[in-house]
Amino acid sequence: MESFSVRELRTTDTEALLAFETRNREWFESHIDARDPAFYSLQGVADHIAGYLSDFAIGAWHPFVIVDCRQAIVGRANLKNIDLASGSAEVGYRIDQRACGQGLATLALRHLIEQAQVRWGLTQLVAFAYKENLGSRKVLDRCGFQLEQPSCNKSTGNERRFVLPL
Numbered sequence: 714m715e716s717f718s719v720r721e722l723r724t725t726d727t728e729a730l731l732a733f734e735t736r737n738r739e740w741f742e743s744h745i746d747a748r749d750p751a752f753y754s755l756q757g758v759a760d761h762i763a764g765y766l767s768d769f770a771i772g773a774w775h776p777f778v779i780v781d782c783r784q785a786i787v788g789r790a791n792l793k794n795i796d797l798a799s800g801s802a803e804v805g806y807r808i809d810q811r812a813c814g815q816g817l818a819t820l821a822l823r824h825l826i827e828q829a830q831v832r833w834g835l836t837q838l839v840a841f842a843y844k845e846n847l848g849s850r851k852v853l854d855r856c857g858f859q860l861e862q863p864s865c866n867k868s869t870g871n872e873r874r875f876v877l878p879l
């Protein structure tokens with residue numbers, strides 16, 4: 714069986730990340746919000762990585778990629794909007810369509826949970842997934858996230874909020 718690992722995003726990932734995002738653009742856009750078209754260029758991705766790494770430097774973001782045994786990028790996972798004061802962050806992940814169904818999102822989310830606890834000392838993680846995104850909901854459920862019931866007077870559209878107390 715092929716082996717995969719999770720590592721931090723690097724400035725040298727520009728070309729590989731552009732290839733990954735371009736190859737999967739339609740797939741991702743069928744499950745999550747589309748990116749700005751300007752993102753899909755070497756400059757766009759270089760700016761994107763620089764932004765993520767500067768947010769990492771100030772402790773607001775922790776970006777990872779999932780790589781296969783040839784070090785090709787097959788997925789991404791991020792701790793987003795890290796708020797040390799409230800002890801909370803959001804999680805996000807996306808997996809290459811060709812690599813889905815092998816447990817990679819579960820591997821990545823478990824890594825984020827571990828980093829949230831060990832590196833950042835957080836007490837809560839939050840995730841947002843569309844109601845119909847059954848694959849993502851299964852991953853969240855498997856990792857212990859609970860669906861938060863929307864309050865009657867608050868419309869969340871098709872997006873659902875999931876919470877994991879740590």
Ligand SMILES: CC(C)(COP(=O)(O)OP(=O)(O)OC[C@H]1O[C@@H](n2cnc3c(N)ncnc32)[C@H](O)[C@@H]1OP(=O)(O)O)[C@@H](O)C(=O)NCCC(=O)NCCS
Nearest residue numbers: 744806807808813814815816817818819842847848849851
């Ligand atoms: C959702 C996503 C991250 C799952 O990645 P993955 O690596 O395939 O996830 P895993 O293999 O860890 O687990 C997925 C599980 O959901 C199941 N699944 C996938 N699609 C499903 C569907 N339409 N209905 C029911 N179950 C489904 C898989 O069978 C698997 O369960 P199993 O291990 O018991 O067989 C991936 O499909 C993806 O990147 N989608 C596009 C971006 C996205 O939606 N990101 C999440 C935003 S909240």
